[in-house]
Amino acid sequence: MTLEPSPRSENARVRMAELSEKAGLPVATIKYYLREGLLPPGERTSPNQAKYDDGHVQRIKLIRALMEVGGLSLATVGEVLAAVDAGEASPHHVLGIAQQGITTSRQVADDEARAWALATVRGLAERRGWPCKADDDLVIQALVGVLCTIREVGHGWYLDKLDAYAEIADRIADLDLEGIAGIESLEQIIEIAVVETVLGDRLLSVLRRLAQQRASKAYFAQEG
Amino acid sequence: MTLEPSPRSENARVRMAELSEKAGLPVATIKYYLREGLLPPGERTSPNQAKYDDGHVQRIKLIRALMEVGGLSLATVGEVLAAVDAGEASPHHVLGIAQQGITTSRQVADDEARAWALATVRGLAERRGWPCKADDDLVIQALVGVLCTIREVGHGWYLDKLDAYAEIADRIADLDLEGIAGIESLEQIIEIAVVETVLGDRLLSVLRRLAQQRASKAYFAQEG
Known part of the structure; x- marks a missing residue:
């Protein structure tokens, strides 16, 4: 350089x-x-x-x-x-x-879990009008990793609140952009x-x- | 035990x-x-x-x-x-x-900085009706540490938005308690x-x- x-x-x-x-x-x-x-x-x-x-x-x-x-x-x-x-x-x-x-992300080894998490992310992005980048985008990967961890520790119910947290994230992002x-x-x-x-x-x-x-x-x- | x-x-x-x-x-x-x-x-x-x-x-x-x-x-x-x-x-x-x-916190060595951050935390807690624990409470210490870091890297202006972020934190906490x-x-x-x-x-x-x-x-x- x-x-x-x-x-x-x-x-x-x-x-x-x-x-x-x-x-x-x-x-x-x-x-x-x-x-x-x-x-x-x-x-x-x-x-x-x-x-x-x-x-x-x-x-x-x-x-x-x-x-x-x-x-x-x-x-x-x-x-x-x-x-x-x-x-x-x-x-x-x-x-x-x-x-x-x-952004640090965790590689999810389990194919089934990764597919489930990716589908969850895609659905959320669509509902909120978020740009949905490629599957190997690091931010997408990070979200996939967190979702899989939450499910692995037996707290999948927590994801019922995913949309509520995403709405809050949108407010934070608007504040950030200001x-x-x-x-x-x-x-x-x-x-x-x-x-x-x-x-x-x-x-x-x-x-x-x-x-x-x-x-x-x-x-x-x-x-x- | x-x-x-x-x-x-x-x-x-x-x-x-x-x-x-x-x-x-x-x-x-x-x-x-x-x-x-x-x-x-x-x-x-x-x-x-x-x-x-x-x-x-x-x-x-x-x-x-x-x-x-x-x-x-x-x-x-x-x-x-x-x-x-x-x-x-x-x-x-x-x-x-x-x-x-x-909660992990960082010990702030500078007395002036710590006093400034503590006063900022106290003011915020009062405005939001948050319980304000002792100065050596780990959560208070953690907030003092973050505020001092933000100021040290020359982005003190960011703290103008402290109340806006605190309001969002309140919404998250309500969602957590649910x-x-x-x-x-x-x-x-x-x-x-x-x-x-x-x-x-x-x-x-x-x-x-x-x-x-x-x-x-x-x-x-x-x-x-």
Whole structure:
């Protein structure tokens, strides 16, 4: 992967030490990003010096979000950045690549179980008007894995509520998309989407537990 | 921890081999549960034989849910079961113990950050009428950790939506509580709550990604 120097040379250009300070990242890490081709080279001002601009700062923020928050592999970060740099892809397409990177799925070995889960996913997607990608899409695979686990532990009844949870998921997604509405920089859109999704999952999981305390207290107080 | 033999002797009593089959678990694992005191001893019918009843099957299901799905430590499983067996505690109280077991939190070292996050949590809890437990409650600590992480990665703006996400969390919790409405066995209530919460988090996280695909496609199609 080769990257062109960032075109935004109208911005204040700084040396490596200042870039490190601006980005809040050690020089060694920035040099690592440069070596791996994740970060475009600076503009060379002498054989041993280069200058960097705001484009570098923003790119570093995106790389950190993808790697440190999203847990993306170096290879997947490369794919996302290549799509960003290609400049032709729609945000929807690049978001899709980033989303695959932050999704972990479990391979279901049992053919019958996989077929049942896939049919369940297809039915749900149709009812909710969700785009239904190929069977080997990582998000589809992840959903198939979770459905099979729920059935395996003997709690298939839980899936009666699948549509109710999916409706809630739609509300969350609308709230997520609000966060990137109006933002023009594709790099920033991707960064925000990854942070929102990964940290947002953790946030929602904890908020849910506090809300459960409220619901459980109310419910069992009624009982007693 | 010592456990009395299960009182439901009106149920069909079976030998270890049949218990293993009924519970879908290897004999060695059941013997391990017995040795650790998680499972009450069967009724001895000869020096080398004992019989087990439906209470044992249900208890094994609960232990598996706590350990395998919930990832609870042996010590925490012991605490939950002791509370179940004490018979005095309300379901709300026992659910609270189980909930602490399935919650992982991150210790925030920075005093200023922790104070800010705690104040944010307190404010939110007040606005939503959520019970606000002690500062060292694991769920509170987990929320403090997530809030600090979001701020550290430079996305504090995301917390403007905290109340909107909390409202959604309340809807999820109500849906969760529906799942245990009307169930009388405390063991089953705990089992369902743990499965619903742990696998439900994973389910919702994947559903959210599918819903995001729908939202992103619609949003960026409008744009173009």
